[in-house]
Each structure stands twice: as structure tokens, then as C-alpha cells.
Amino acid sequence: MEKYKKILIFVVTCIAIGYLSGTVTRASVVTWFPTLIKPSFNPPAWVFAPVWSTLYIMMGIAAGLVWNRIDFEREAVRKALxxxxxxxxxxxxxxxxxxxxxxxxxxxxxxxxLWLMIYETYVKFIKIDKIAGYLFIPYLLWVSFAMVLNASIWWLNK
Structure with a gap:
């Protein structure tokens, strides 16, 4: 299969997963989430959709690039995927x-x-395709921030 088809399959898959998980958040974002105490560094709501959309696209590209190496590094690619x-x-x-x-x-x-699995995926991806690994760095950083935000929200509302 052509490299760009592999990338497209993973990009569409990632965006679909993002869309489906977004359906879970929609009601709570309007009803429950506004009632929570949030830290001063909580981003405005409009930031999340473009950030996650970009990250899902980058994740899909990264996975497609790794999948494209399956004929050369079958076991490493299977494990990474x-x-x-x-x-x-x-x-x-x-x-x-x-x-x-x-x-x-x-x-x-x-x-x-999740952070540990993202990190392990990054480690496996970068060994197979440097660009795929680099594409995972913003995701790792954003989830690091999300982890701190999640912890802060839990702490402020326990």
C-alpha cells in the first residue's frame, strides 16, 4: 500500500477517535465542567479543539510513517503500532x-x-522513523500539561 494511503488511514482513524471522545465531553463541558474550580492556567475552551485536531493529525501522520516501514522492520513496526x-x-x-x-x-x-504509553510509543517510533518520533513530541508535551491541569482540577475540587 502506498505511503500516503497509510498516513490517510491513520489520520482518519485518529480524527474519528477524537470525534467520538469529543461526543462524550460535549454535555459535560456545558453543564458540569463550568461548575469546577480551575487553576489560573486553565486555557480558554476554544483552545482545545484546534490543539487536539492538530495533535490527532500529527499522530496519524506519525503512525502512517511507521507503518510504511513494515517491509523493512516488521517486528519493530508491529510492536510500535x-x-x-x-x-x-x-x-x-x-x-x-x-x-x-x-x-x-x-x-x-x-x-x-496514557503519558507513559505515549512516551513508549515515541521511543519506538523515533527508532523506526525520526520524523514520526518528532511528530509525537507536541503530543507528549500537551498531555504533560493536561496531566498537570487534571491534577490541579482534582486537587481544587476534592
Whole structure:
């Protein structure tokens, strides 16, 4: 399969996962989330959609680039893509825990696992394709920020 088709498949998959996890957040963003005490560094609501859209596109490109190396590094690519899928599932799960179940503590525990899986995916990706690894750095940084934000919201509202 052509490289650009592989990239497109993963970009569409990532955006679809983002859209589905966004459906979980919609009601709570309007009803429950505004009632929470938030730290001073909480970004305005309009920031999240463009940031996550960009990150999902970058994640999809990265995964497509790694998948494109399957004929040369079959086992490494399979393992890297397994980690990718796990972190993508954890990414969607966070929205369910935080916004769906309205449980910042459980979401905080889960986001630590998500961060570790993102980091491991980054480590595996960069060994296979440098650009794929570099594309994961903004995601890792944003989830680092989200983890601090999640912890702060839990702490302020416990």
C-alpha cells in the first residue's frame, strides 16, 4: 500500500477517535465542567479543539510513517503500532473518565498511564522513523500539561 494511503488511514482513524471522545465531553463541558474550580492556567475552551485536531493529525501522520516501514522492520513496526493503538484507546478513555463519569481522580490515574504509553510509543517510533518520533513530541508535551491541569482540577475540587 502506498505511503500516503497509510498516513490517510491513520489520520482518519485518529480524527474519528477524537470525534467520538469529543461526543462524550460535549454535555459535560456545558453543564458540569463550568461548575469546577480551575487553576489560573486553565486555557480558554476554544483552545482545545484546534490543539487536539492538530495533535490527532500529527499522530496519524506519525503512525502512517511507521507503518510504511513494515517491509523493512516488521517486528519493530508491529510492536510500535501496538503501543500506538493502546495509547489511542487510553486517549479516548480519559474523556470518558473525566467528562463522562465526572471523575477527575480516576482520569488523573489514567492520564499517567496514557503519558507513559505515549512516551513508549515515541521511543519506538523515533527508532523506526525520526520524523514520526518528532511528530509525537507536541503530543507528549500537551498531555504533560493536561496531566498537570487534571491534577490541579482534582486537587481544587476534592
Amino acid at each position: 501496538l503501543f500506538f493503538v493502546i495509547q489511542l484507546v487510553l486517549n479516548a478513555l480519559w474523556s470518558i473518565l473525566f467528562f463522562g463519569l465526572k471523575n477527575p481522580l480516576l482520569a488523573l490515574i489514567e492520564i499517567v498511564l
